[in-house]
Amino acid sequence: MSERIWTAALVVIGDEILSGRTQDRNVAQIAAWLNVQGIRLAEVRIVGDVEGAIVEAVNALRARNDYLFTTGGIGPTHDDITVDAIAKALGVGVEVHPAARAMLERYYAKRGGLTEARLRMARVPAGAELIENRLSGAPGIRIGSIFVMAGVPHITAGMLDALTGTLEGGRPVLSATIGCWVAESEVADLLGAVERAHAGDDGAVQIGSYPFFRDGRVGANFVVRSPDAAKLGACMADLAARLEGEGRAVTDGGI
16 A cells, blocks of 8 residues: 655745745745655745735645645735635635734834734634744744745744644655766666656655756756655665666765
């Protein structure tokens, strides 16, 4: 029987991401955190601050994944519409969470008080729980399998820390890397053959190829991923042996 694979999707929300004014760093940190929880980040979508686009993305991605994360759009300004969009996607109302309001009142007590704009950060889809935010007072939101988080990476990291160990998942995904000074196209068939030999029906082993051009030469790093340490090791050994069998020097850990 194949092992259950848990998946998550991420919706990155913000006009500033699409315009290039802000470079997203949350995809990498959320993907790495999910791997440790035994959950695979299966897909990512970037949308602007448009309610219809957020609603469509949330409903499409939550339908085919175990978990859905969003980042961005939960601040105090008029264009922070994530909470309203998610409530609409779920068909529920929006309410001020009393615990969130109390957190914000404490945080802003010596920072000018809780204004109407700041109170927006206590709004949640009806029935939601809070995700602790130790850094800026405004909490994240959990409603069912949906996790609504800040767009600022270090605040997102704190929210992920608060969630650690609370999501059901499988075994953590392990990885190992080797590199070769070779054009990716020259070993494409070899990579495919090795993956097919080790993946099995459950797809428990995957090989990613990452080409580069450096010092006037082409090369590629090959990353093998699997939740099974034994399968990972066997695939890595086979891949290295086949590359070396073609006369290629292999660098452990990548180039």
